[in-house]
Amino acid sequence: MDSGGEGLSGSERNAENLTAVRPKAASALDAVNRRVWGDPRVIADYARPLAYTDPGEGVVIARVAELARRGPVLDLGVGAGRTVPLLLPITDDYVGVDYTPGMVERCGTRFPEVRLELADARSLDAFADERFAAVYFSASGIDAVDRDDRALILREAFRVLRPGGVFAFSTHNLSHVAVGKPPWSRTVLRGRGFRGSVAHLVRFPILARNHRRLRGLSQTGDGWAILNDLAHEYGIVIHYTTLRAASAELADAGFVDLEAYDMISGARVTRAPETRHSWWLHLVALKPTVAEPLPRDGGASLSLVRGSSEADAPLPAA
Numbered sequence: 599m600d601s602g603g604e605g606l607s608g609s610e611r612n613a614e615n616l617t618a619v620r621p622k623a624a625s626a627l628d629a630v631n632r633r634v635w636g637d638p639r640v641i642a643d644y645a646r647p648l649a650y651t652d653p654g655e656g657v658v659i660a661r662v663a664e665l666a667r668r669g670p671v672l673d674l675g676v677g678a679g680r681t682v683p684l685l686l687p688i689t690d691d692y693v694g695v696d697y698t699p700g701m702v703e704r705c706g707t708r709f710p711e712v713r714l715e716l717a718d719a720r721s722l723d724a725f726a727d728e729r730f731a732a733v734y735f736s737a738s739g740i741d742a743v744d745r746d747d748r749a750l751i752l753r754e755a756f757r758v759l760r761p762g763g764v765f766a767f768s769t770h771n772l773s774h775v776a777v778g779k780p781p782w783s784r785t786v787l788r789g790r791g792f793r794g795s796v797a798h799l800v801r802f803p804i805l806a807r808n809h810r811r812l813r814g815l816s817q818t819g820d821g822w823a824i825l826n827d828l829a830h831e832y833g834i835v836i837h838y839t840t841l842r843a844a845s846a847e848l849a850d851a852g853f854v855d856l857e858a859y860d861m862i863s864g865a866r867v868t869r870a871p872e873t874r875h876s877w878w879l880h881l882v883a884l885k886p887t888v889a890e891p892l893p894r895d896g897g898a899s900l901s902l903v904r905g906s907s908e909a910d911a912p913l914p915a916a
C-alpha cells in the first residue's frame with residue numbers, strides 16, 4: 599500500500615511522516631550506527647554539496663537511468679540529500695527514504711519539492727509491490743545493518759521493484775587491502791599524504807579508543823565480515839563482502855544479471871583481485887521480467903561468477 603499524502607507539500611509530508619516510522623529492536627551494531635547517523639554534526643557534514651562519491655557511482659547512475667527509463671525511483675538511505683540532484687533528472691517520480699529523523703528533516707529543508715519518507719529499508723511497508731522501476735541504496739548504506747537484516751533489505755528491494763526493475767547499491771569490499779586494519783596500522787596511514795597523516799595522528803587517541811570499544815562486535819562468515827570501519831573516526835561497524843558473496847546473496851533474493859563496477863575507475867569488474875584498491879563496489883542487478891525459480895546453488899547461476907576462479911580474499915589480521 600502506498601502511503602499517499604497527496605495534496606501536501608514535500609515538507610508537510612515530511613513532518614507528518616516523522617512520527618510514522620516503526621521502531622525496530624536494535625542489534626548492537628544497529629545501535630552504534632544509528633547513533634552516528636543521528637549526530638547533528640554528521641547530518642551537517644552529509645548536507646554539504648557533493649556530487650558523485652567516486653567515478654563508479656557516476657557510471658552506475660547512468661546505468662540506472664538507462665534501465666529505469668524515467669520510471670519511479672526509490673532512493674534508500676537518502677541522508678541529507680546528496681543523491682537528490684543526481685536522481686531527480688532521471689525520473690518523473692522520485693521518493694527518498696531514510697530511517698534517521700534528522701537526516702530526513704535536513705533533506706526536506708534542502709529539497710522541499712521532493713517526496714521523502716521516514717522509513718527503514720528493512721520494512722518498506724509504505725510502498726506497494728512493484729511500485730518502482732529502480733531502487734538505489736547509495737554510499738554503502740546497506741552495510742549499516744547486520745547479516746540477517748541485509749537479507750531483509752534485499753527482499754524488500756526486490757518486492758517493491760517492477761519485473762525488469764533495477765536495484766543498484768554500493769557495498770564495502772572485503773577484498774580491499776586495508777580491510778579490518780586498526781588505526782595504528784601502517785596500511786591505514788599509507789596514501790594519506792602529509793596533511794592526512796598529521797590529522798590522523800592528532801585524532802589518534804579518539805580513533806584508538808573507538809576501535810577498542812567496537813572491535814568486539816566483529817563477525818566473519820563465508821565471503822563476508824562485520825568489522826569496525828575507519829569512517830566517522832572508527833565510529834561505525836559495517837558489513838563487508840566479496841564480489842562472489844554479494845553475487846550469491848543477490849541471487850538468493852531472486853535478482854539476475856549482476857553487473858559490478860570499480861569505484862576508482864568506474865570500469866566493469868568480474869574478479870575480486872581487480873578490486874583490491876577499492877573500498878567499496880558498485881553493484882547493479884535486475885528483477886527478472888518473468889518469475890524465475892530461485893536458484894538452489896547459492897548464486898552460482900549468476901553469469902558474473904559462473905566458471906570464476908575467484909577465491910575469497912582471506913580477512914587480513916587486525
Ligand SMILES: C[S@@+](CC[C@H](N)C(=O)[O-])C[C@H]1O[C@@H](n2cnc3c(N)ncnc32)[C@H](O)[C@@H]1O
Nearest residue numbers: 635675676677680696697698718719737739742
Ligand atoms: C553513509 S550515509 C549516506 C547518506 C546519503 N545517501 C549520501 O550519500 O550522502 C548512510 C545513510 O543511510 C541511512 N540508513 C542506514 N541504514 C538504513 C536503513 N536500514 N533504512 C533507511 N536508511 C538507512 C542512514 O541514516 C544514512 O543517512
